[in-house]
Each structure stands twice: as structure tokens, then as C-alpha cells.
Amino acid sequence: MHNGSILVIDDDPKIRGFLTAFLQYKGHQVTQASDAIEALELLGKVDVDLVITDLMMPKLNGLELIKKLKAVHPDIVVIVCSAFSNFEMTTNLLKAGAFFCLDKPFNLEDIEAQVNRGLEHRMLQGRNFKGRPVVKNRSRLEQIVGESEKMLSLLELVEKVAETDSTVLIQGESGTGKELVAWAIHALSKRREGNFVPVNCAAIPDDLLESELFGHTKGAFTGAVTDRIGRFEMADRGTIFLDEIGDMKSSLQVKLLRVLQSREVEPVGGMQSRKINARFIAATNQNLEQMVENKHFREDLYYRLSVVPIVIPPLRERTEDIPLLAESFIKRMNTEKKKRVQGISRDAMRALCSYSWPGNIRELENLIERLIIIKGSGTITVEDLPDKYVGRIVRNDVVSDLQLPVDGLCLNSVVEEFETRLITEALLKSGGNKKEAAQLLNLKRTTFIEKLKKRNISPEYLATAS
Ligand SMILES: Nc1ncnc2c1ncn2[C@@H]1O[C@H](COP(=O)(O)OP(=O)(O)OP(=O)(O)O)[C@@H](O)[C@H]1O
Ligand SMILES: [Mg+2]
Known part of the structure; x- marks a missing residue:
């Protein structure tokens, strides 16, 4: 759900108050007007994403309001509530640019659903959304x-x-x-x-x-x-x-x-x-x-x-786009969440580029959003990445001569043995330094230590053995 800036227009103060209270409770900013003239005046002063208006009102009715409003603010989403709608009126309202027409009496579930849809529609149009800042002037x-x-x-x-x-x-x-x-x-x-x-x-x-x-x-x-x-x-x-x-x-x-x-x-x-x-x-x-x-x-x-x-x-077929996408999401989320994350370290980016992204760009977008919230500032490193994104740097040449025997094998034990061998080798290379060994395998230090414990490998012993 997106939070937006909403203007509620109804000549009945009870309905106005009720809608306002409900929408505020749902996290929106709400402004009220008791008729269309007042509403048009307000729209000149307050930034509004979405308008909920009554149809039958003194002075100017809902249809005329929409026409006037859309002429000046074509992006504002308008939802009309009416007790007297008929097919012809609904058609006219929609043609004038109304987003949705709700029947009165309405229930709050419908209001909420249509408001959410309306705000989403507005986000999708990508135009100056008032509820949350977006980068302006981006071409489509x-x-x-x-x-x-x-x-x-x-x-x-x-x-x-x-x-x-x-x-x-x-x-x-x-x-x-x-x-x-x-x-x-x-x-x-x-x-x-x-x-x-x-x-x-x-x-x-x-x-x-x-x-x-x-x-x-x-x-x-x-x-x-x-x-x-x-x-x-x-x-x-x-x-x-x-x-x-x-x-x-x-x-x-x-x-x-x-x-x-x-x-x-x-x-x-x-x-x-x-x-x-x-x-x-x-x-x-x-x-x-x-x-x-x-x-x-x-x-x-x-x-x-x-x-x-x-x-x-799919994203895994165009991994060269990953850095660009990640940077653009960081920029956007920094603005949205008011954070100051500077970027992604080279190692972390390498890990992201070798991950398979089953959820594609949405998965990347969500990951960056999470990282921005948790991190807040500084540079995102491998340590910040959830486990599944790390350690995917597969050197194909390492496993190139691997072949499935004709009578098959036990995958788990082969993988286990393979891991143990590489872990041991990394420790030997690093002279028993766990941090360095973890880096060689592109694992988080904590994950690496867990693996050692599971296998009862003592780095100190290995260090002296080398
Ligand atoms: N090339 C891109 N550049 C920037 N953002 C992108 C790009 N492609 C997708 N996104 C973002 O990724 C998210 C997912 O995109 P979208 O909803 O269009 O995917 P979808 O294919 O419709 O997914 P689903 O099948 O799950 O409905 C959106 O937030 C969208 O803005
Ligand atoms: Mg979709």
C-alpha cells in the first residue's frame, strides 16, 4: 500500500469526518472540502494525489468538478461516490477522467481497495507523486x-x-x-x-x-x-x-x-x-x-x-545490467527512505552478479530496499548480504572434470566431501586465518566458522600441518 495525499469532498460533514478519520488511520494525509468550489481553491495550494468526491453537491456537481479539475491537474486520481449513479452518469464520469465510481452507501473495504488501486495507478503513471518523493523529469x-x-x-x-x-x-x-x-x-x-x-x-x-x-x-x-x-x-x-x-x-x-x-x-x-x-x-x-x-x-x-x-x-541472462540496476535502486531508495548508502563493494557486486535471481528484478529491488533500511549509510559489503546471495562465485574450471559415474553417486556425500576439501585448502592457503579463508571462498566469516564446527576442523591444527 502507498500512502498518499488525499482530498475528501462532501457536503455532508458526517461523511467527510468519517472518511477523513478512516483514511488518516490508514496512514494517508487528508484534506477536506465541503464543496467543489472550495476543493478547486484548495487544489491550487495543497499537493494532492487522489480526490474522493460526492456526486450531488450544491454549487458545482461532481461531473463538472472533474472536468475543471482534470483541465488543470490531469494526474490527480478521482474517485466518485454517489447514491444516484446510473449507467449513463457513470459513463460520463469515467469519460471525464474519473478513476472509479463507488455506490453510496459504501463500505470501508471498497474505499480502501479503490484508494490503494488509485494511488498505485498514480505511481505507475510515474508522475510527481506527492505521497512519496520520486525522481522527477525522468523520461518514460x-x-x-x-x-x-x-x-x-x-x-x-x-x-x-x-x-x-x-x-x-x-x-x-x-x-x-x-x-x-x-x-x-x-x-x-x-x-x-x-x-x-x-x-x-x-x-x-x-x-x-x-x-x-x-x-x-x-x-x-x-x-x-x-x-x-x-x-x-x-x-x-x-x-x-x-x-x-x-x-x-x-x-x-x-x-x-x-x-x-x-x-x-x-x-x-x-x-x-x-x-x-x-x-x-x-x-x-x-x-x-x-x-x-x-x-x-x-x-x-x-x-x-x-x-x-x-x-x-530473465535477469540472469543479462547480468551486465545488475550493477546499473542496483545503483539506480540505491539512488531511488536513498531518496525515498532518506538514507545515505554510498554504494556496493566490488566483492558484494561480484556476488550479486553471479547469483541466479529467480525473482528477477523485483527480487533485486526488494533486496536493495532491505539493505538500505538496515544499513542506512556507508558501503554495502559481502557481510551485509544474506547468505543465499553470497558464495555463488562458481569457477567452472574447478569442477570441469567432474562426471557422473555410470552407476550414479550419492550427491550429498560428494558435495560434502567437495566442500570439506575446499575449506581445508582455503585454511591451508591462509595459514589458518579464518577471515582470509572465508574471503577466499566468498563466504561470510560466521558461515565459514559454522562449517568448520560442523566438520570438527581446527584451523590451528591445519596451520601447523602446512
Ligand atoms: N528494467 C527495469 N528497470 C528498473 N526497474 C525495473 C525494471 N524491470 C522491472 N523493474 C521493477 O521491478 C519490479 C517488478 O516489475 P514488474 O511488476 O513490471 O514485473 P512483472 O514481470 O510484471 O512481474 P510479475 O510476473 O511478478 O507480475 C517493479 O517494481 C519494476 O518497477
Ligand atoms: Mg506483473
Whole structure:
């Protein structure tokens, strides 16, 4: 969750007070206004990320407010709460730039969920977020860090597809930056003034996903108390990002295929289909081709989606980007967390570069964030790294003549023996100096000592033996 600066607008002081107290409790900065005129005045003075407003208010109603507000502050996310919404009004509000329309009476869970989504959306837009400082004036592509050949050709491709309206399928392991790339395509395209609407197909329960995407009419199912516009329509003139598309169940795959062909959506329970003008980007960390082969994903849909396929390579295939990424995360986190970490020692960087990064860039980002918080200042060294990141410096030539015997072996005991031999050798080389020996093996001193204890090796004895 991100903490943001929120403006609450409602002519009813009870609702205002209640919302304010709740949002403050959740850690946000909250400002209040009792009508739209007062709100517009305040927006000139206070930095705001997100506005929650009533629809029916004296003087200026919510729709007019949004139009005026968006003209001056296009980045501010607006959530509208209303007891009188109908389909037409909701559509108009969303077209005017509202992020979400909530029905009154609302429950706090919905408010919290939409506020979090709104603030996340705002972060994703990367524009001057008020809740926490971000580096300003970075061009859109600059947020994607990387100078390896693989990344450079990826960035070139991103720029090219941004000029078109073609459907894009982004594939890559978890944490490789699929959402970031999708957003960059949107932000570089002529649709950038429209909404970027992400939908995580894996996170929304199957039975809700359809109405979430297509919208629904009042009474379409139990709980559908009003008409509601779907995400496809929210992305009108913008981009819809279908994340984790591999998790979409097959009945919905058929419906999505129809939308891609006809560019029309039919709300659940509705008769009339409506035209939409949205750009489609889908992403998955699964092997869709394999899923097509196994009949878990529709072949026709696969071809419709992968008009332009983009594959993001895992971090371990572009290790030359690791120093650059690490430095840029350090810079960002220092600012965010108000810390003064100077950098990473050469040895620590070497360890990071030889680690396999199953969680890719997200894992690196999280590690740096943790290190910045714990360390606070100075240089990050091998000693600061959690064990699993250390000791991965594998010299392939050391194990080159290793071969699996025809009748197999006991892996654990071979590994054990191998370790013992290298540990002994390191101690001999260092003349029994544990610190030096640990360094030779790129282990933390404490880890090294543990290993000695486990094996009952006495460095003093070895030192005299050499
Ligand atoms: N090239 C990059 N430069 C800088 N930051 C990056 C880069 N790629 C990814 N990130 C950051 O790493 C994190 C993970 O990226 P993102 O959420 O886009 O990955 P993903 O592929 O969608 O992951 P998942 O499959 O888990 O959803 C984000 O915080 C993102 O900003
Ligand atoms: Mg993602």
C-alpha cells in the first residue's frame, strides 16, 4: 500500500469526518472540502494525489468538478461516490477522467481497495507523486534501466510498437518488468492521455472477472444493484493491460477473442453491445505456446494476442545490467527512505552478479530496499548480504572434470566431501586465518566458522600441518 495525499469532498460533514478519520488511520494525509468550489481553491495550494468526491453537491456537481479539475491537474486520481449513479452518469464520469465510481452507501473495504488501486495507478503513471518523493523529469523509457544488448533491443522494440495500435503479448518470468514495459508502451503512445487500465486475471475470482471486464447491468446477478461500466470501457481511448492472461478460464477466453475481433463489448445482463476503442496488451509468465499445445489456452486467441510478441529476458541472462540496476535502486531508495548508502563493494557486486535471481528484478529491488533500511549509510559489503546471495562465485574450471559415474553417486556425500576439501585448502592457503579463508571462498566469516564446527576442523591444527 502507498500512502498518499488525499482530498475528501462532501457536503455532508458526517461523511467527510468519517472518511477523513478512516483514511488518516490508514496512514494517508487528508484534506477536506465541503464543496467543489472550495476543493478547486484548495487544489491550487495543497499537493494532492487522489480526490474522493460526492456526486450531488450544491454549487458545482461532481461531473463538472472533474472536468475543471482534470483541465488543470490531469494526474490527480478521482474517485466518485454517489447514491444516484446510473449507467449513463457513470459513463460520463469515467469519460471525464474519473478513476472509479463507488455506490453510496459504501463500505470501508471498497474505499480502501479503490484508494490503494488509485494511488498505485498514480505511481505507475510515474508522475510527481506527492505521497512519496520520486525522481522527477525522468523520461518514460529511462524508468526501464538496462544497457545490455538484450535490453537495448527490447527498448527499441517498445518504442516502435508504441507508435502502433497493435495488440502486444509480453512474456517473461515473474519480476522481469512485464507491467513496467506495458505501461511504457502506453505512456509512449498517442493514447497516453487515456487511462492505462491493468487487470490481473489471476487475482480476480473467475466468476467476477467477466463483469469486471465487460461491466454489467442492474439486476444482471445478485449483488448487481446498479449498472456498472467494465474495465474494457474504462480503457476507452487508452490501454487495457490483461495481466496473467494464462490464468483466464476458457469460457472467458472465447469472449475475449470476440472482443478482439469485433472491438465491441456486451455488458453482463445487457442486450446492447458497445464499441470500444482500446489498445490491448496482455502478459503472462507462463509458457503460452506450451499451453496452446496442451489445449489449456485457445490457439486462435493466442494468435490474436501475439501480434507483436515481446519476450523479456530473465535477469540472469543479462547480468551486465545488475550493477546499473542496483545503483539506480540505491539512488531511488536513498531518496525515498532518506538514507545515505554510498554504494556496493566490488566483492558484494561480484556476488550479486553471479547469483541466479529467480525473482528477477523485483527480487533485486526488494533486496536493495532491505539493505538500505538496515544499513542506512556507508558501503554495502559481502557481510551485509544474506547468505543465499553470497558464495555463488562458481569457477567452472574447478569442477570441469567432474562426471557422473555410470552407476550414479550419492550427491550429498560428494558435495560434502567437495566442500570439506575446499575449506581445508582455503585454511591451508591462509595459514589458518579464518577471515582470509572465508574471503577466499566468498563466504561470510560466521558461515565459514559454522562449517568448520560442523566438520570438527581446527584451523590451528591445519596451520601447523602446512
Ligand atoms: N528494467 C527495469 N528497470 C528498473 N526497474 C525495473 C525494471 N524491470 C522491472 N523493474 C521493477 O521491478 C519490479 C517488478 O516489475 P514488474 O511488476 O513490471 O514485473 P512483472 O514481470 O510484471 O512481474 P510479475 O510476473 O511478478 O507480475 C517493479 O517494481 C519494476 O518497477
Ligand atoms: Mg506483473
